Amino acid sequence: MIFSLTFATGGFGLNFDLFETNILNLAVVIFGLYKFLPSFLGGILERRRSAILTDLKDAEDRLNEATDALSEAKKELASAEEKALQIRKDCKARAEAIRLESEKKTVEEMARIKQGAASDLTSEAARVSAQLRREAAQMAIDKALAALPSRLNKKTQDEFLNQSINKIGNN
Incomplete structure (x- = not known):
């Protein structure tokens, strides 16, 4: 309204009429806001601050718990990694022991087979040798x-008998 009056009158000026300008109403509203707003708004702000x-x-407690849980998980992970490393070492040592034992058994078995073959060969050679001796004899x-019939005549037979008898008698 002030602007419409100022445009209508053609000039700009201040209106000091208290009732027309609503200064009293504004003062009451500002006083009410000043008096009651801090306690009302302060309570809301205090509750919000508290929340x-x-x-x-x-959040800080959860962060601390999460940090503790992370620390514990890291310890457990390190422990698990140590166990895994130890298991890996044990497995390698066991595998090496099994391999060495297998090689040892294989060598022993080969030696036994070789010994058996040599024994079989020796016994076969002895058997063949005995067979050849029998056949040669x-x-x-x-x-x-x-x-004998062509070489042994009556005179040779008598000499042979006399030599045999003499040999028997001398013994």
């Missing part, structure tokens, strides 16, 4: 028996 502080404390006897 924020509580949330911050909860049989052939010698057969040859001697075949040659």
Whole structure:
């Protein structure tokens, strides 16, 4: 309204009429805000501040718990890694022991087989040798028996008998 009046009158000026300008109403409103707003707004702000502080404390507590849990998890991880490393070492040592034992058994088995083969070879050689001796003796006897009738006449037989009897008598 002030602007419309100022434009209508053609000039600009101040209006000091208290009732027309509503200065009293504004003063009452400002006083009421000054008197009641701090307690009302202060309560709201205090509750909000308290809620924020509580949330911050909860967040800090959760952070501490999470930090502790992380620290414990790191310790458990380190322990698990040490166990895994020890298990790995034990497995490698066991695998090496099994490999060495297997090699030892293989060498022993090969030596046993070789010994068995050598034994079999020796026994087979002895058997063949004995067989050859028997056959050679049989052939010698057969040859001697075949040659004996032609070489042994009556005079030779008598000399042979006399020598044999003399030998028996001398012993």
